[in-house]
Amino acid sequence: MTDTPDLPTGTPVEPASVVAAPAGVTVVDHPLVQHKLTLMREHDTSTASFRRLLREISLLLAYEVTRTLPMTTKRISTPIQEMDAPTIEGKKLALISILRAGNGLMDGILDLIPAARVGFVGLYRDPETLQPVQYYFKVPQHLEDRTCIVVDPMLATGNSSAAAVDLLKEAGAKDIRFLCLLAAPEGIARMQEAHPDVAIVTAAIDSHLNDHGYIVPGLGDAGDRMFGTK
Ligand SMILES: O=P(O)(O)OC[C@H]1O[C@H](OP(=O)(O)OP(=O)(O)O)[C@H](O)[C@@H]1O
Numbered sequence: 001m002t003d004t005p006d007l008p009t010g011t012p013v014e015p016a017s018v019v020a021a022p023a024g025v026t027v028v029d030h031p032l033v034q035h036k037l038t039l040m041r042e043h044d045t046s047t048a049s050f051r052r053l054l055r056e057i058s059l060l061l062a063y064e065v066t067r068t069l070p071m072t073t074k075r076i077s078t079p080i081q082e083m084d085a086p087t088i089e090g091k092k093l094a095l096i097s098i099l100r101a102g103n104g105l106m107d108g109i110l111d112l113i114p115a116a117r118v119g120f121v122g123l124y125r126d127p128e129t130l131q132p133v134q135y136y137f138k139v140p141q142h143l144e145d146r147t148c149i150v151v152d153p154m155l156a157t158g159n160s161s162a163a164a165v166d167l168l169k170e171a172g173a174k175d176i177r178f179l180c181l182l183a184a185p186e187g188i189a190r191m192q193e194a195h196p197d198v199a200i201v202t203a204a205i206d207s208h209l210n211d212h213g214y215i216v217p218g219l220g221d222a223g224d225r226m227f228g229t230k
Pocket residue numbers: 098099100101102123124125126130132152153154155156157158159160161187213221222223224
């Protein structure tokens with residue numbers, strides 16, 4: 001697996017060649033996404049800017065994660081004539097946010113697909129064990145009939161996302177994809193072992209995890225940076 005290389009400042013970058021993604025993982029290497037992600041990574045970026053950037057990136061990532069959504073048609077009348085026009089069945093979609101940080105990705109996607117149903121999985125990562133602790137679970141009915149897009153900016157050990165997908169499958173979900181901003185190779189491996197059926201979309205695959213389970217180089221604690229806690 002290739003991670004984003006350290007390049008001397010000012011080196012021209014061909015976005016498409018930055019990252020080689022493993023099968024089942026899509027890296028959204030669009031220049032706008034990469035530019036905004038760089039701003040988010042910077043230590044000095046304010047809480048307000050971090051939140052705004054995450055919302056903007058979520059719109060761009062939504063484009064990729066929804067690329068293969070099932071479509072239907074509906075009969076409409078243009079000013080010229082009737083036609084069967086393509087449409088997404090928003091009600092067939094469930095957006096699932098892993099609290100807290102997932103909400104930063106979800107809000108922008110909801111602007112694009114306002115008819116989507118929304119669910120929440122409340123998990124926090126125990127800082128000692130790096131195991132997820134569940135505190136909330138509320139999802140739409142009939143998940144088995146919906147495409148579920150699970151959103152969380154960070155895929156680190158993969159313990160939180162794997163646990164969230166476990167819960168969704170127990171609730172009936174069958175068609176699940178996972179959208180994040182940053183992924184560590186360890187988290188991708190964990191997800192692909194536990195849930196090989198779940199496609200992953202991310203803006204970048206970083207180098208590794210540090211001794212505290214943080215993504216390196218990463219962007220720090222997404223929830224804290226988004227909400228100004230800590
Ligand atoms: O892949 P993992 O090793 O499980 O780590 C990733 C999880 O850690 C962060 O949440 P956190 O526990 O900080 O909760 P928060 O969103 O409330 O800040 C992040 O938003 C993921 O949910």
